[in-house]
Amino acid sequence: MRNILTIIRKEFSQFFRDKTNIRMLLVMPAIQLIILPLVADYEVKNIKLCVVDHDHSHYVNEMIQKITSSGYINLCAYENSMDKAMHLFEQDEADVILEIMPDFEKNLIRDNEVTIGVSINAVNGPRASIGGQYLQSILGEFNREIRLKWIQFPKFNPVPIIKTEHSYWFNPSMNYKHFMVPGILVILLTMVGANMSALNFVKEKEIGTIEQINVSPIKKYEFILGKLIPFWILGQVVLTIGLIIAFLFYGIIPKGSIALIYVFSSFYLLAVLSFGLLISTYVKTQQQTMLISFFFMMIFILLSGLYTSIDSMPKWGQVVTWFNPIAYFVKVNRMVIMKGSGFSDILPSILSMIAMATVLISWAVFNYKKRA
Amino acid sequence: MNADIIIHVESLTKKFGDFVAVDNISFDVRKGEIFGFLGANGAGKTTAIRMLSGLLQPSGGKASVMGYDVYTQSEKIKAGIGYMSQRFSLYDDLTVIENMKFYGGIYGLSKNDLNHKIQEVIGILKIDEFKNQLVKSLPLGWKQKLAFSISILHNPALVFLDEPTGGVDPVTRREFWELIMNSAHQGTTIFVTTHYMDEAEYCNTVSIMVDGRIDAMNTPQELKKQFNSQDIHSIFVNLARQSTRKEFE
Structure with a gap:
């Protein structure tokens, strides 16, 4: 336990020493959340x-x-x-x-x-x-x-006409921003969290300090957790910034409990951070990490239900989304923010996240080798 | 096995595919001695050190370090050794103190012991004014001395130094070796690789590796007698010239 704390302390010292990191953490979500929902719009105009x-x-x-x-x-x-x-x-x-x-x-x-x-x-x-x-x-x-x-209307309309009147529930004015903002927030969280942790791990391989870690008696799970926890905390910070921006700029107040969003994001971050770390146990350079995470991000985003409805995907595509953490968070975020869903509604998604996190963390610990 | 022996190596071999990096080497290192490992680039020194410190799985042969088997008890070996790699291994973007706290921490030093140790190192290296500076701002010689001090922060019985003085100026090299001798006097066994033949004179035992084999091993005095030579340098050059191995890495 003390070993994990030692690593966490070191990661935070390094993180906050580089001002670029802080800018990335604060400014990137802010800019993206302020600009993207305005242009990522389904309405067909002009x-x-x-x-x-x-x-x-x-x-x-x-x-x-x-x-x-x-x-x-x-x-x-x-x-x-x-x-x-x-x-x-x-x-x-x-x-x-x-x-x-x-x-x-x-x-x-x-x-x-x-x-x-x-x-x-x-x-x-x-x-x-x-x-x-x-x-x-x-x-x-x-x-x-x-x-x-x-035309003069006859007394009785000879052809019965069914006229439909519809209203949109949970988003009465069909405001696309309410729909997009929670989704974009998820993507941001994933990019910041998973990418940063994976790159951080691989950087130790590149500069060679990993050798010094590997020759120490530190346990593999201690090192992986020590790398994961700092970015887990930073992920929650990004989420908080995002929720504040959603409120300030779009007036979005979650209909459900904010605590519930954090409960879900806790497990979600565990899953995506372990995935990032798992990738970094396989690769040698930061460049490879970037390319591989880019590959997965493309798939995860397009199969997340953010831009296109999962229900309209072919069956096999829907099956793929079961293994896509982003799809779960996009769904949960919308459920809690727009519909006000409660704990029991999102419990199945939480359980899926726990399962995913368990598998990915174990895999990452297993695949991280202290001896070549 | 003799209780005085801290490293026992028998027919240790490492192959990478068809390439035999370490070829059937055998030697013993006694407790408390300075064991010098000489060899040209690519002779297999680093590979041998990495096997002994539990970073690399050997392909064959036997080896035990502090009584622990390198095949099955590598994590136990790691708890008892210090290791300073060929590549610079401190964190550039952390301060001197932060580096010491981190490495001391992952070896499980208590807070008190660690603070005590940090003061001691700062005193010995006379780096009080640099203690809160980033490591990247230090000159190479200082960095190497700091890296060595950190590798023995947890008082290991044995420390592996892989070309610790590479690229360091002669004055600092001398200071570095004072640190090594100091630590050896306190009973730490030193296993060191080097290119500098004058440094070989500081060692109790010198072994010369050529093409993955140990071609000569003895005290510096005996070696000079054996090869009928004035200095280690000419022995080394003669042996290294026999190398058939092309430069690799």
């Missing part, structure tokens, strides 16, 4: 619309006005031939082409029915599908308005 108008009538004007007043779609070109519009498509200067046939107004009034062509640039998949949906619902709304104006 959809570029090109109208190909063969009719030039009053209704067309009204329709275009309706579309552009939504705020999501900007009219950026008004052409008279489809060829010119397609050219804009190719130049990536238009996302959606709306083609209005000749006699649009005439047919609408006479036949009560008209067809318009919508072409969507699907190079950017999510943007295309969401942009198309916007346009469709705006056109639907426009359609209802005309019907109200022109």
Whole structure:
């Protein structure tokens, strides 16, 4: 136990001696949390619309006005031939082409029915599908308005219509920041914690001081824990900074208990720090550590449910996320912060973290060899 | 086994793949002596030291250090020895005192003993004014003297020094050897490798390694008689010239 304290004291002396470390610890989470949630946004805005108008009538004007007043779609070109519009498509200067046939107004009034062509640039998949949906619902709304104006309603509606009214629970205004901030916080915590501890361990290999440790009677688990605990504490500090920024800048106050977040992060940090240390028992240089942790971070982040929903992943992808600590923390953070979930709700995730931490720590201790 | 023997080595061998770094060496080191291990670069000195101090698993042969077997009791050996590696092994970004506290701490020195020891080392090395400076700001000679003092902080019965005076100026080398002699007088056994032949004269026993083998071993006086030579230097050069091993590392 005293040995572990000796190592922890040494790690903290070294950590605080280098001012870069302190800056990284305080400034990196601050900047990232202030900037990233503003840009990492799912809302599709600024959809570029090109109208190909063969009719030039009053209704067309009204329709275009309706579309552009939504705020999501900007009219950026008004052409008279489809060829010119397609050219804009190719130049990536238009996302959606709306083609209005000749006699649009005439047919609408006479036949009560008209067809318009919508072409969507699907190079950017999510943007295309969401942009198309916007346009469709705006056109639907426009359609209802005309019907109200022109058609006399019968006493009983001959065609029953089911109209849906929906509300978003736990995030009523669909504020993406509430969704992103807890997730980005998790990634920060992981980067700072796991990377720093792994690099720190490998640095001892690079400068050769590990030899002096290996020739001492210190126990392997003492050394691993001595390397882990300082970064565990720093991880909790980063989490605290993050929660304060979430409150100050985004007004996010966890609906559930803050203590619960710390309970979970305690086990979470154990798991990811052991993973970092495990990597460092295999590699020889800090460069290798960086590349390997970069490799895993990419996978962990993309399979974390932060950007894309885990439920929509293929089954095998969902299975992979069971072994992804980040996925658990993203989920728990959102549950506690947005839904106010309690201890029993996150207990399964805590147990998974304990299992992961136990395996990884034992593996790291096993693989750290004091004798070559 | 003789109670006077602190290191007993019999046919110790280390192979890295096809390369035989240490080739069937045998020797004994007596308690309290200064045992000098000479050899050209790549002769296998460091490999031998690393095996004896429990850092490297031997490929064959027998060796015991302080009565403990190097194969099965390496952690027990580690508790009783000091070791100063060829590479500089203190923490550059810690102060002199912090380094001493750390290394003293992981060898389990009590707080009182440690403080007492730190004062003693500061007194012997006359580094009172540097004690709170970062180690990286010290000149190499000071660093080496400090590293040696730290390697014997826990009063080991035996200390391994792997080229402790490499790159150090002659005056500081002399001071360094005073520290070594001092420690030997107090009963510590010293196992030291070096390139400097004048340093070999300080040793009770000198062994010369060539290509992983020990080609000569005796007291400096006997060696000179045996090879009919004025100094260790010419013996060494003659033996080392027979090396067929290409420079490696």
